[in-house]
Amino acid sequence: MTAQVLPGWTHVYSGKVRELYVPEGSDTADAAELLVVASDRVSAFDHVLEPGIPRKGELLTTLSNWWFSQLDVPNHLVPGGADRIPAEVAGRSMLVKPLDMFPIECVVRGYLTGSGWAEYQESQSVTGIPLPAGLRNGDRLPEPIFTPAWKAPQGEHDENISFERMVEIVGEDAATALRDLSLEVYSTAAQTAEAKGLIIADTKFEFGTDADGVITLGDEVLTSDSSRYWDLAAWNAGGTPEERMASFDKQIVRDWLAANWDKQGTPPELPAVIVAQTAERYAELIERLTA
Known part of the structure; x- marks a missing residue:
């Protein structure tokens, strides 16, 4: 993937979804500000897929900015930084202060699903936290649980860990x-x-410490990529797990890929209908949240 050239900025890193830039003449060690640009790329099972989801970068950035404004917790946005974002990437970029990031994904689960559901079926626990017997996929937990993951180096799988290991x-x-x-x-x-x-x-949060040692919320927050969003009315209505967990995130992509790929070699291209459905659900989520 080739990063976009932005006057006044130097590209220093490509993630699965985001590009990172520093002011021209700086590097990641001494930059006072960073420019984080969200692309339209979509990833699942640790692979970047083709094609991307139209407007995804803009939608993710809009969600993060909205949530940052709702939460009374220090975050990495530079005050007034939106006015200094290059026009070429406006709407899908954040100007942020650098943080010394913790190598931990801070995962909170209010409902039992995903890898938590898989682990529960084996041990009736999630990352060592015992849970009641008889829970079903998609059930609400008695109370939210904190289930951290260790952030593995790029190209390796993140690892669910116990709090003691954290x-x-x-x-x-x-x-x-x-x-x-x-x-x-x-x-x-x-x-x-x-x-x-x-x-x-x-959902998962990522935190770091700023120059004053304050724990600060960084990266994205509560987006369709970092969180599982379901429709409350559909969940309350019951039915099959698929009906209860009507999704507003990239679960559509995960489900299609799981059914059409054995996780060996290069993933297949996403069909146009899956791309369109995912884009529609991302947009609907923002409309419902911010209305």
């Missing part, structure tokens, strides 16, 4: 602060979403 990696004080802050942010967001007829089944 303490070994980042220290007890940081681990406790990250857990408590993650649960607090999830609780606030879940209440906000439910008022709009939406469920946040689970």
Whole structure:
């Protein structure tokens, strides 16, 4: 993938979805600000897929910016930074301050699904947290749980870990602060979403410390890529797991890929209908949340 050339900025990194730039003449070690540009690329099962989802970068950025404005927690946005974003990438970029990121994905689950459901079926627990017997895929948990993951180097799989293992990696004080802050942010967001007829089944946050040592929310937040959103009315109506978990995120992509690829070699191209459905659901989510 070739990054876009932006006058005044130097491209330094390509992620699965985002591009990172520093001011011309700087590098990642000394840059006072960073430009994060969200592309239309979509990833699943640790692979970037073709084709991308139209307007996805813009939609993800809009969601993150909206949530940052709703949450009473320090975040990495530069105040007034939106006015200094290059016109070529306006609408899908964030000007942010650099953070010393924790190598942890702070996952909070309010409902049982995904890898948590798979682990529960084997051990009746998720990352060592025991759960009641008899839960079904998509059930609401008695209370939200914090299930961290270790961020593996690019190209490797992230690893679900216990809280005790997280303490070994980042220290007890940081681990406790990250857990408590993650649960607090999830609780606030879940209440906000439910008022709009939406469920946040689970989500992941990424935090770092700023130049003053303050734990700060970074990366994206509560987007369709980092969270599972379901329709509250459909969930309340019951039915099959597919009906209960009517999704506003990239689960459509995951489901199609799981049914049409054995995870060996290069993933197949996404059909046009899957691309269109995913784009529609992303757009509908923003409309419902921000209306």
